[in-house]
Amino acid sequence: MRVNWNYIKLACLSVSVIALYGFADHRGKQRKVSDISIKFVGDENLYLTEDAVNKLLIQNYGSLKNRDKEQLVLNTIEEVIRSNDMVKNAQVYLTVNGELISKIVQRKPIGRVEGVTKFYLDDLGKRMPLSRYHSARVPIITGKITGKSLEDAYVILNYINEDDFLRKNVIGIHIEEEGSYQLRFRMENFVVNLGGVDDLNTKFKNFMAFYAKASKDKSLEKYAIVSLEFNNQVVCTKI
Incomplete structure (x- = not known):
């Protein structure tokens, strides 16, 4: 009977590999x-x-x-x-x-609520406690804090964070009441009456057009209130 040494070598190799694996596994578990x-x-x-x-x-x-x-x-x-x-x-x-x-x-805070209780609003719209290690530089949310108004504030903050200019310049959202929101800007004296969260794209598009023109005319300091709450209009109140 002829012995097939290739099969024997393969079998020995398989046994050796299994033995080495078992040894390594045993040593790994002991580590x-x-x-x-x-x-x-x-x-x-x-x-x-x-x-x-x-x-x-x-x-x-x-x-x-x-x-x-x-x-x-x-x-x-x-x-x-x-x-x-x-x-x-x-x-x-x-x-x-x-x-x-x-x-x-x-977790990533995108707004800070300053009410009876203080907390962050995170990027998922959930409440996040303040940290004792670091204070986030995010817009401050004030006014009549309710569950619905926080949901609306979250929508506004998400829109703001998608725009480089707004993200750098909006420092606060004041809640007049549910459905009526006011924005405060870093370098300007006026406030922006946003109204509700409907059609934000049109409202901010109109605001940016107003801001560009007023900046060019150097007239921004003349305004106390810039209202975006009326249908497709920017209504300004002078100081």
């Missing part, structure tokens, strides 16, 4: 966490610090450094980090060297 790294993705403004994240992990798990990798449930650690009010998303993973890395995406 401990060598270090912990907290990384913030995107925004440089930190509403949450590395120390605060580490404290959150210690409160829930104790010290993770030198912990057996086999003891860690990464999905659970992610959920703990996401439970912080400043966190939008988190990804946790282990490197081959045993480093535990947490990549964190913070």
